[in-house]
Amino acid sequence: MPPAAAPPPQSLDQITDLLSLLLHSSLSIKSFAGRWQVIRSKLASLKPSISEISDSPHWPENPLLQTLLPNLLSTLSRIQTLSDQCSDPSYNIGKLLMQSDLDMATGWLSKQIQDIDLLLRSGVLRQSNAIVLSQPGPGSAKEDLGFFVRDLFTRLQIGGIEFKKKAMEALLQLLTNDEKAATVVSKEGNISYLIQLLDLNTQASIREQAVTAVSILASASEQSRNCVFEEGGLGPLLRIIESGSMGLKEKAAMAVEAITTDADNSWAISAYGGVSVLIEACRSGSLTTQAHAVGAIKNVAAVEDIRIALGEEGAVPVLVPVLVSGTAAAQEKAANCIATLAASGEIFRSMILQERGLQRLLHLLHESSSSETLEHVLRAIYSLSASDSISRTLSSSTTFLIQIAELIKHENIVLQQICVSLLANLSLSDGNKRAIWGCMGALLKRMETAKPDGLQEAAAKALVALLTVRSNRKDLVRDEKSLMKLVQMLDPNYELVSKKFPVAVVAAVMAGGSQGCRKRLVAAGAYAHLQKLEEMEVAGAKKAMQRLSGNRLKRLFTRTWRE
Known part of the structure; x- marks a missing residue:
């Protein structure tokens, strides 16, 4: 489509002359005085704007003025006609018809004044058109990028369909090619207007572009994400997930997931009725939509009130199957969400178990190679194991135990x-x-890991439990590395581990009174360390000493009796 000719300077002169004429002639109009007062005030506010356009050196080059000025001239001409009719006593026209004509003219004038003000505020008339149309590269200065963004949004708001399409194409290209652009767009652009384009009544191709742009902004940075939320983007995005096309649903779901990563935004999901929308998207959406919807549910599940709503709306029966049927990303997010729900209380744990959640978690534990997914699966299983029946089930599953x-x-x-x-x-x-004796060395090693809190104690407890089996006790002390590590932990000068833990392990090893275990521990230096720990009154040291020295004392007493 060839570019339109620049608006002739005469049109600006005509507008200036007509404005002056209308401001003067409207003063003498007696009929419909209230409506003419409104029109006159708008004309007065328009005059300095027209002067500012005239003073801008590059105004003839601006393509938006090619349609804006002729339209304004047409509106002013219409107002001039109405002025003549209202000033002519002989002109006979219905009162209601004249009121309607005046109201329509006022509406047109208001819209055109708004567009001119927007154009002037953007600053684009102060630059050559060639500069405005040149998209800054990724390394461009923020000033150039900000100016380009303001020009894009000016075209988007003022221009017709073709202007809007081209502006949206340029905006999407900018957001795609420049990582910094989202922050600048959220600061310099009119995000509120961009969100208005998500409305169902917007032209289809422009609406699709707007959804894509909002999705990118929501996902790009914290500043742009918060801007989308603060400008009211969450509600329209949820409506698109509810009733849009598959492609629009996927992009809107991605945006909602990004917005809800901020806990301060998550509460609004419930206010917009989004819980049921997200659950339905998880149930019936495409795999991409499902993954983002599950992610959003995972984000909002941290909010107690919304968590209750998730239970009431039936989220659990929808989430649990995703552990098996979803994409890898959806499985990870579903496992994360289920872990959060399982940790929140018995009610959710019962719901998860009722939907065969444990079996599906165990299946995913076996199938997944992702550390993140395994972490969430294990957290969920850990919470479910609070139930006695589940604890017994897990304790009897050799396959599960070998895996952990x-x-x-x-x-x-x-x-x-x-x-x-x-x-x-x-x-x-x-x-x-x-069956799991092979992890004893690793448990011993975990006993000297100070962080995270509680790991040393849990490792000692698990290791002591395994040492109730005679063959496990022998295997531990036969492993030279494990033996030397245990003795090192007993050393009072070794400060990485609380002494009560290795003391408990020694006591467990010697619980069976094995002569071979005693010899190896004594030879490695455990006896000397335990003596010092007993003097320091370390918990359990006295008992461990008694067990370690028990056989030697028994032989001493036996020899004395024989003698």
Whole structure:
């Protein structure tokens, strides 16, 4: 489409002359005085704006004025006609018709004044058109980028359909190509107007572009995300998830997930009726929509009031199947959400179990290779294990126990902590204790890990439980590295670990009175350290000393009696 010709200077002169004429002639109009007073005040406010346009050196180059000035001239000409009619006593026209004509003319004039004010505030008339149309590159100065954004939004708000489409294309290109652009757009652009374009009545292609732009802004930075929320973007986005096309739903769901990452924004989901919308999107949306909807539900589940609504609206029966049927991203978010719900109380734990949540969590634990997903799955299982029946089920599952025993040796400290805590709280049979003997060295190593809090104690508790099996006791002391590590922990000068934990392990090793275990511990130096710990009155040291020295004292008494 060839560019339109620039508006001739004569049109600006005509507008200036017509304005002066109308301001003078309207003073003498007696009929419809109230309406003419409103029109006159608008004409008076328009005059300095027209003068400012005239003083701008590049105004003839601006394409928005190519339609704006002729339209304004047409409106002023119409007002001139109405002025003549109202001033002519012989002109006979219905009162209601004249009132309607005056109101329409006032509306047109108001809209055009608003567009001119917007154009002037943007500052684009002070620059050459060539500069305005040139999109700044990624390394451009903020001033150039800000000016370009203001020009885009001016075209978006004032221009017709083609102007809006081109402005949206340029905006999307800018947001896509420049990481810094979202922050500048949220600061310099009219985000409120962009959100208005999400309305169902907006032209379809422009609405689709607007949804994409809002989605990018919501996901790009904290500043742009908060701007979208503060300008009222959440409600329209939820409506799109509810009734938009598949593509629009996916982009809107991504934006809602991003907005709800901020806890201060999450509460508003309930205010907009978004809980049921997100649950339905999780149930029936595309895989992409489902993943983002689950993510948003996961975000808002941290808010107690919304968590209650999730239970009442039936979120659990929808979330649990996603653990198996969703994409990898959806599975991770669903596991995270279920972990949050399971930790919140018995009611949610019962709901999850009723939907066979434990079986699906165990399946995902076996199938997933993502550390993040495994973390959420294990947190959920840990919360569910508060139930006696679930604790018994997990304690009897050799497959599950072997898997968490392997994860205790994993390099991820979070996975280690959850698995150690799980193991410490379960009641295992001797057979299952024997099946996971291979993690004892790792448990011993975790005992000297100060952070996170509670890991040392849980590791000691789990290890002591495994040492009730005779063969496990022997295997631990036969492992040279584990033996030397245990003795090192007993050293009063070794401060990485509280002494009560290695003391408890020694007591557990010697609970069976094994002569071989005693010899290896004494030879490694445990006896000397325990003597010092007993003198320091460390909890359990006296008992451990008695067990470690018990056989030697028994032989001493026996020899004395024989003699």
